[in-house]
Amino acid sequence: MQDPQFLRSQDGHVLTFTLNRPQALNAFTATLLAQLRQALDEAADDASVRCVVITGAGRGFCAGQDLSDPLVKPPENAAESPRDIGHILDAYYIPLALRVRSMPVPVIAAVNGVAAGAGANFALGCDLVVAAQSANFIQAFARIGLLPDCGGTWLLPRLVGRARALQLALLGEKLPAAEAQAMGLIYQCVPDDTLAATAQALAQRLSQQPLRAMVQTRQAFDQASLLDFEDALKLEAMTQSQLGFSPDYLEGVTAFLSKRSPKFTDR
Ligand code: T3D
Numbered sequence: 001m002q003d004p005q006f007l008r009s010q011d012g013h014v015l016t017f018t019l020n021r022p023q024a025l026n027a028f029t030a031t032l033l034a035q036l037r038q039a040l041d042e043a044a045d046d047a048s049v050r051c052v053v054i055t056g057a058g059r060g061f062c063a064g065q066d067l068s069d070p071l072v073k074p075p076e077n078a079a080e081s082p083r084d085i086g087h088i089l090d091a092y093y094i095p096l097a098l099r100v101r102s103m104p105v106p107v108i109a110a111v112n113g114v115a116a117g118a119g120a121n122f123a124l125g126c127d128l129v130v131a132a133q134s135a136n137f138i139q140a141f142a143r144i145g146l147l148p149d150c151g152g153t154w155l156l157p158r159l160v161g162r163a164r165a166l167q168l169a170l171l172g173e174k175l176p177a178a179e180a181q182a183m184g185l186i187y188q189c190v191p192d193d194t195l196a197a198t199a200q201a202l203a204q205r206l207s208q209q210p211l212r213a214m215v216q217t218r219q220a221f222d223q224a225s226l227l228d229f230e231d232a233l234k235l236e237a238m239t240q241s242q243l244g245f246s247p248d249y250l251e252g253v254t255a256f257l258s259k260r261s262p263k264f265t266d267r
Contacts, residue, residue, distance in 0.1 A: 005032040007057070008039065013050035013207040014200065015043050022058025025114060027066035028122075033092040040099045047267055050207035052103065053199050054126065055110035064117020064140060089149055093118060097151045100125050101222070104267060106206045106214055110199035111177070111186070116140040118150035124159065125151045127218055128202065129186035131177035132195040137185065142172040158225060159185050210248035210264045 007018040017039060019026035026032075043049045056062055065072055071088060100107055100122070109123035111131035116138040123129055123137075131137075139156070141148050148156060148169050156165035160183050168175060177189040190198045206214065216239050224232040243249055248266040255262035 002031050002035075004035055004039075005029065006036060006039070010049070011200065012204065013048060014053060014203040015046075015049045015051070016053040016055065016200075016203075019054070019056045019062055021066075022056075022060065024066055024068075025060030025063035025116075026056040026058070026119070027063040027069075028092075028118060029066045029069045030071040030092060032066075033096055037092075037096045037099050040096075040103065044099075044104055050105050050211060050267065051203040052105060052107045053110055053203050054107065054123075055196070055199065056112050058113070060113040060119075061109075061111040061115040061123060061135060062119025063114060064119040067144075085146070093150050097122070097125055101151075101218075104215055105211055106203075106218075108199055108203055108206070110195055111135045111137075112192075112195055114138065114174075121148060121150035121152040121155060124155050124185065127214075128188075128206075130188045130190060130195065130199050130202065131180065131186055132192040133177055133189055134192050135177040135189075136174040137168075137177070137180050138174050139168045139172050142170055208264065210246075210252065211267050212246055212248060213243055216243060 005019070005021055007020050009016050009018075017036065019032065019036075021027060021029070021032065040052070043052055065088075067073070071092075072083060072085070074083065106128065107126045109126035109129045111123050111129060113132065113135050115123045115131075115135065117140040120137045120139060139148050139152065141152070147153065152169070156168060159165075160168070164183055175185070177186065180186045181189040188198070220235055220239055223235060227235060246266055248264045251264060252262050
């Protein structure tokens with residue numbers, strides 16, 4: 001097996017992945033995409049993991065697809081051999097984006113620097129995005145004749161509305177982290193030297209909370225955006241019914257009535 005293109009560390013119940021190709025601003029290679037997906041699969045099955053943080057080494061978070069990777073680099077006779085990017089998305093990006101969105105634990109993106117193309121949308125697909133003040137987000141696709149992928153067409157209009165989504169996608173300009181926070185694209189912009197500590201503290205806090213309820217909340221939000229109001233109410237009732245039978249609900253209510261702190265353990 002090839003050397004991992006990311007670092008992995010665990011502190012208590014918090015697992016942190018650090019994309020580790022700083023020489024290319026952590027751009028995605030086929031290897032990195034496959035390794036990261038496998039590592040997330042393993043984390044999903046690991047009962048000791050209750051929150052995942054994803055960040056980048058060096059001055060970038062992730063510059064999207066590595067455009068020099070053999071996976072995508074146009075061949076010499078490109079005019080005769082057009083690449084089928086759809087296959088690349090099917091094989092690598094769709095499974096990774098779906099993996100993040102279906103993790104049984106919350107996923108935090110700690111965006112330490114530029115997040116471009118699929119790197120931006122990979123971050124935006126996480127549950128909470130915290131970014132360093134010097135970071136920025138770029139929908140770089142338009143610059144190379146593509147549309148926002150890795151969930152961009154779905155995520156952007158939902159996060160910031162159609163007008164701003166089109167602004168970001170069509171102009172492909174650098175959006176500073178502070179502006180991303182102001183327009184509701186991300187959760188929080190923090191001073192550079194506090195990013196890691198802020199993300200870890202947030203992750204430790206989430207790791208103590210009822211996991212199933214948080215994950216079902218994410219799923220209900222995603223599903224409800226496709227439903228009318230009445231069906232969303234029914235979905236809430238059905239999901240709440242399941243959560244009502246969970247050990248964490250019993251623990252939460254018991255702890256409240258006993259005037260003690262709850263200890264949530266369900267996963
Ligand atoms: O076939 C397909 O493409 C399918 C998949 C599509 C999904 C996508 O993600 S499409 C979008 C791909 N990403 C981009 O187009 C972004 C390309 N990068 C940039 O525009 C700039 O690097 C940034 C705006 C992100 C940062 O600019 P800057 O000035 O801070 O850094 P830099 O000097 O451009 O980059 C530093 C190094 O990283 C440089 O290498 P060098 O010259 O020092 O050896 C640069 O080549 C390398 N790098 C940055 N981005 C990529 C990259 N190498 C390969 N692929 C990259 N995406």
